[in-house]
Amino acid sequence: MRVLLAGASGMIGSELRAQLAAAGHTTRRLVRREPTGPDEFRWDPAERSVAAELFDWADGVINLSGSSLQRLPWTRSTKRRILSSRLQATGTLAEGMRRAADPPAVFVSGSAVGYYGDRPGQRLTEAATKGTGFLTDVVDAWEAAARLAPSATRVALARTGVVVGRGGALAPLLPLARAGLAGPLGGGRQHWPWISLHDEAAALIHLLDSTLDGPVNLAAPHPATAGELVKALAQAVRRPYFFPVPRFAIELALQDAGRELLLADQLVVPEKLLGDGFVFRDATVQDAMDRLMEVRAA
Template sequence: MILHELRREIRLPLSPEKVFDWHSRKDALLRLSPPWAMPASVSQQDGLKTGGNVSMRIPLGPLSLPWKGCYPEVSAPFFFKDIQTKGPFAFWEHSHYFHPDAAGCRMEDLLRFALPAGPVGNFFAGERVKQKLQRLFDWRQHVLEDDLSAPLPRPMTILMSGSSGLVAESLIPALTTAGHRGIPLVRQRGLSGTRFWNPEKGCADPGIMDGVDAVLHLGGEPIGEDTWTEEKKRRILQSRIQGTRFLVQAIKKASHPPKIFISASAIGYYGHRKDRILSEADTSGQGFLARVCRMWEEEALQAQDFCRVVCLRIGIGLTPRGGALARLYPLFSMGLGGTIGRGRAWMSWIAMEDLVRAIRFLLHTEKVSGPVNLTAPKPLQASAFADTLASTLKRPAGMRLPPSLLQLCLGEMGKEVLMSSTRAYPFKLEAAGFRFRYPDLKSALPMLTGKG
């Protein structure tokens, strides 16, 4: 058996007790997992204690493999070890050390692993697996630096719509490891840890706002999944208006309203604006999406006399888990990537990790209210976006799709979602002191894809 060894060290300004406690929290495994290696069906029994067990399914291309492990040694708050008991590795032993030092904590990781099939497995996959694990350690280091670089914020109870959506998938682990408690809004009564609502019928659990510090509204009919029939457009608009209006009315009626209401919106608010650099002060544009976002925000702002309101004008959120990048990735991986027309349209994107960090930042930054652009500070024109993605994947990007063909196939949705030029800039976020982990696409894509 050929053993490989990886070591990492990071210094954090918190005590070993607090860093160890963070690792023991619910969803810490998910928070530390990069989007290209996000496990599914994570189950943890007995927590981070000696003899505790973990089971999950880990991704392997389009498939997933079962992985089971346990904690044979835990000595809080200075050490724990996890080992694989069943899974794809011939051997896996990961030791975590938390050393006190003058600055706080020196955290050390030591991973020892071996691949199956001995020298044959090592010859064919050894370096590739080692590179993947190095990328995983890079991701974990970034997360720990961002999440534990300062004292943890005051815990909040957060009522959340859209808790099964793409943004929430990454956001919930980031909130729970920070000590917050999330309460999903669901359409089924009686589910433990949730609260029922049905905005279409105007009904919900009594006291839906009881004990709530913040409301995070991410729900709404998906925009980019189907062509826009009149019925689809009606659902897109009504799901946003009805849901937002219902929550605003509940906030107004609450005996103790939440301190903040964060409602999703989108850069579709601005419409097609060619090369103009767009700030939060710019007016709304033309088209269906602009009208939806404008009405959506107007509904949310009705709560501003009762609590702080933030409208998230979200750009193109990038993650291999879904959305634009998940659709582009297979095509570009096969060398079939390219641009629409001449590729001059501006793409205001944001890495999902920065989107999550920005929402968490806004929860506690009381000086920020109103519309906020959630976009990276370095948008790209479509041709540059395609070239950067192709370069990361080491593939060509010579395909060109005529705009007329796209509009013929996808109609109004293709024109507004895929062909609009929107050059939004995060003026408010930067002015408030938010620092992007991935300000440019070249640094973001390797972390998002595990490639490059």
């Protein structure tokens, strides 16, 4: 396939490009700077500027563009940037597809499990309703922008949780684990939806050639609690799992970001992916952590 990528320079985007190339797909990347290679094309989401002919060329579009949620704390300006960066990028892509004479067959747009909010005791498939909180409103608006793609384009919304890879949500936890300071966060019993970096990219590629549309949960088939995930990280670096961080300290230090990123309980189930035949390489959090340490050591 010919695949147009937005937000392809980050951790997920880099893995995605490698897997797309290995599978024989041809990619073009949208960049906000001057292009430095034949596969790069400039766009400006803030100005809703992108060349329509790129969408005539593409069979599929994958959108990973958006300001990082890891910029803490969430000040008012940070919250505005989190929302506006997603709406501008996604809206620009949807508008570009509508202007194309021959729009792409599929649009895989990044989304997040934040849609579900804090849902203790609930099994969250793609049929679960919207929760409450800042992230739920962001994801709701983000997905609405993606649905403005032309009717001829299938839209898959990739609701992703914690990606186990070099960077992302694990970036601040790994140094603590290596220093022997890892422990339960807020009690550690809340479920964290997670997926390995390899499986995240593989699932995005799967969605290009699938018939799935609407929200699709990108989460591993074996759920893990925050405690299990951090403990697996500590074990992978051969350090103790001992030092707890109480809930009140997380809320005091990080406020909304702490409550919604670290303390929310979300048992997310990849019902659609499993039903569509997708096979996870890293089914358990220990598998993902062990493989992450192998990659870092290589």
